[in-house]
Structure formats: C-alpha cells, structure tokens
Amino acid sequence: MKHFFNFTAFAIITMMIGCATSNEYIVTGKDTTGRCPDGEWAYLCLQKENPGDFHYIDSVQIENNSFHFEGEIQTPTIAHIMTRAYNDSLRLAKPAVVHSFILEKGQIQTAFKDDVHCPSGTPLNDKISAFFNGLISLLQNAEQQNLSEDETLRQGFEYVKNIVQDNCNNEFGVFVVDNISGEFSPKEDLELYALLPDKQEYFAQQIADAKKASQFEIGAVYTDVSEPSKQGEQISLKSIVEKQGNKYVLLEFWASWCGPCMHEMPNLKATYEKYHNKGFEVYASSLDSNREDWIDAMDKMEMNWINVSGLKVAESPAPKQYAITAIPSNFLIDCSTGKIIAKNLRGDNLENKLSELLK
Secondary structure, three states: OHHHHHHHHHHHHHHHHHHHHOOEEEEEEEOOOOOOOOOOEEEEEEEOOOOOOEEEEEEEEOEOOEEEEEEEOOOOEEEEEEEEEEEOOEEEEEEEEEEEEEEOOEEEEEOEEOOEEOOEOOHHHHHHHHHHHHHHHHHHHHHHOOOOHHHHHHHHHHHHHHHHHHOOOOHHHHHHHHHHOOOOOHHHHHHHHHOOHHHOOOOHHHHHHHHHHHHHOOOOEOOOOEEEOOOOOEEEHHHHHOOOOOOEEEEEEEOOOOHHHHHHHHHHHHHHHHHHHHOEEEEEEEOOOOHHHHHHHHHHHOOOOEEEOOOOHHHOHHHHHOOOOOOOEEEEEEOOOOEEEEEOOOOHHHHHHHHHHOO
16 A cells, blocks of 8 residues: 555656646747847737737846747747847837747747748747748749739738638637738738637727728728828828829838838838939828837938828827728829829839839
8 A cells, every 4th residue: 555655646746747847838039130139128928818919928138149938838829029129229119029929838949030930849830930931932933933913912812821721720820810911902811810710809900900991902092191290290191192293102101119110111211212203202100109219210210201190009090091900011102093003012022113113
C-alpha cells in the first residue's frame, strides 16, 4: 500500500507540474528595421473584444535590438509587440504595432520582413509565415506574367478566401481576415467576414463599415469632406479637387501613431515631389487625437501637401464619411470627372499609376 501511495502521489505531482507548464510561451524577437531601437520599451499586448482593442500584459526594455517575453496563455490569441519608436528621429506619443503574431504555447520567434509579419516556431505562427510567403510569391508571379491589377487582386482574393475557409475554426483564420480586410473591395471583405460565423460580433464594426464603404468603390464619384488645417482653417476636399491646375488628388488617411503609415511617408514624399508640378496633389486626413503629435510628425517627415485633421481619430469627418477601418488607406481622384480611379496605392504602385496618368 505504501509503494502504491508513493507511486500515486508521484503521478499526481508529475501531472500537476505538467499542467502548470503546458501553456507556457516564450516570445523572442530581434528587430533590424529600426522600429525597436535599444533603450526603448517593447510591450506585449493581446487583442481583445474587437480589432484595435489592446490589452497590455507585459513589457521589457529592448537590448541589442532584441526582446524576450515569457508567460502562460490558455487559448491562442492574436497578439502584438508594440513600441513608441518609429526611427531615430521620431518617437510616437503612444505605442504602435511593430510585430503581430498568435500567442500560443511554445517558443515563438517574431519577425518583420518586407513590411509583413513573419513569426515562426509554433503551429499557428508557422501558418502566418507560410501565408504571407505564399501571398508574396503570388504577387511576384503576377508581376513576372505582367498580369493586370484586377487579375492580380482576383487571384489574391481567391488565395486568401481559400486560406480562411480552411481555417475558419482557429485563430489563424481570424488573423488573416484581421490583417487583409481593407485590401480588397468592401463586397469581398464582407465575403471574408461571412466565412467566420462565430466572429460576427468581433467584426461587427468592420462589417458595418464595409457596407458603408461600398459606396466608395472605384468608379464612384467622391464625397466632399472638410477638416481644419494646423492653422485652424477649414479646407474642403472639393476645394482641392476643383483647384485650377490640379489633375489628380490623393485622399490619404494616416496617423502619427501608425507604424505602417510612417513607414510609407518617404515613398509618398518622393512621389509628391516628382509629380506635384505636373498636377498631383495630396489631401491628407490624419486619424490623430493629439494635436502636438500630429504636427510633430508632419514637421519631422516634411509633409508639404494639404494636411487636415479633426483630431477625433476615426470619428473625424473625413475618416467617418469614408468608413475608414484601417490605415494607411487612400483614394486617387480624377479632378476632371470627380471619380475615384484607384484605391490603396502605396510605394511603387502609386508612382507607377501616376507615371501612366501624367506622362
């Protein structure tokens, strides 16, 4: 009986230890993009309730461009590494997302390459990396085959749709929709949301916004909005579209706290300087809430186009009217017709489009 008791006690203790450690995670990352410089703090956040709702659970100071977190998680959850740093010359007022992944048990290595999140080490995070690698390959093949933008988007949507269908019952499927919605048409976004029936409440606001945004598809006439400049002057989009000499106006949505937005600004600045004298103008509406942060970002990044903001985040007149749910986001308007002729042009895509239009 004594031996049986000792064996049973040992088994129970072993089981308890196993249960205590079965949900442990280790998250490590080394960032060479300049988004996580030494001395800054990195924050580990879980995404709760709805997209953009963050719950801070841990923080560490960055050393050698690296960070390390340990803890326990009961169920896989979308998570982010956030910092206040953008680069050596700009520090954000509040932390912005620099790495996204799924926090689950195991050892997770986060990474950020070519403007996409590439974590690895655990089943769902390996899926994230495979997903983005597949998407990049699709885009590269489309470029090699000289496919039209419409055909490239069609193939991209089918690729994403199949991935979500195969993962509609796990957090990876939610992660994909969370990160990709807004890249396609509102109608296609609604189709993706419908593939996740258990997440309709989670995406409730996005679904409502997608329905509203359907009126701003390519080919639709733009809707006028008006917001104040940093001098307090109300500037309407209509006044810029109808200004003599302007041929194309980019309605740009951004914010100083948005890492991808700030990362894109040098590209937009270079394109603006190249085509402004040929009839290209930018009407940039910021989703900031802090006036000083907004002005500081404009000055440091030398944004010399039309800048306005209601300083009410998504509730400001312009983003609210255009149902903006993700930034950066933009609409290219043909001043001669008032029609939206392209959407979400970034990097080389904007420059290539303008080179066609302003020969």
